[in-house]
Amino acid sequence: MSGAEIDRLIQLLAKLPGLGPRSARRAVLYMLKRREAYMLPLGSAIGEVAQAIHTCRICGNLDTTDPCPICTDESRDGGLVCVVEDVADLWAIERTSSYTGRYHVLGGILSALDGIRPEDLNIAALVDRAASGAVREVILAMNATVEGQSTAHYLTDRLAATGVKVSRLAHGVPIGGELDYLDEGTLAAALKARRPL
Template sequence: MPRAVAGPEIERLIQLIARLPGLGPRSARRVALHLIKKREALMAPLASAMSEALGKIVECRRCGNVDVCDPCTICTDASRDGRVLVVVSDVGDLWALERAGVLNARYHVLGGVLSPLDGVGPEDLNLGKLVARVHDEGIGEVILALGATVDGQTTAHYITDLLRDSGARITRLAQGVPVGGELDYLDEGTLSAAIRARTQM
């Protein structure tokens, strides 16, 4: 068992950083050391920003996005096309599509995808609100912007069946999204091509 090289506060910082996606114990130690070396310029402002965000960030009750207001900035943006609804599995995918800048629509965050192996069923996703929004808000097109994984495609087909009688056109991302690909890891050009070439479900 490796011995601690610093006090418990620093070790706790390293352990917390190591929980972030993409960071293992070694990377976490490097990040922690960098933060410690730049305490005034980086660590103090970061701690302040995190504390402020913790107290203000809320989940939008309408779409599931995270913001500092509810409903969120996207839901209250009158310039967006209210007849187009983009369905994503999580907030990271919403942000990825917004970075691509190819849509001026509203979103609906499912909170995951159907995954029987992981015990995620329809009742675990934000599907009831999706169906209600499509019917109540006069949605003309639902774009299923879900990853090209088996679970993502299973979820897309399930939603298509749910909305079959809604009168809305159901489309999904097409070319550019590789099989097994997650939206949050794709570049803006790939996302842009996939949106433009979306296909009918």
């Protein structure tokens, strides 16, 4: 079929989430036909980011600087810390452009099934941050899943001793959502948390 190096590249790309052998082949062909304009820049970009990537010592974010740009941005509110499971969630909140505090990335979620215990997550550093006196409020932005919520409960207990205010994201009807298609739990939560107009 194709040269050994091309085969190896297809196999590597097929490991990416959302790609399989077929889409990896299409991706490699796309690259091969755009050697100068795409493939060489892509190889360099991956290599450069891989060389530069660091885990932020303060919040656990992944970025090319350590501490990360969010932790060193003086225009952001250091008294507000939003706790997320994963860097993907941090990125999702940043895309809203509506949050100006800082973050804390747990690096996972408590899970008896997967054997993820509190000491496997970036929790001790969170408690230290909360106890440092510089933090006013911790927002627990876990997924609204059973494991996310039990992690949030565990963190609430751990943070209680620090005296810091602990909050969570609101539950309710998603913007653009149709009531008829919503699950009962969300609808009940939205009713309970109704707001005066």
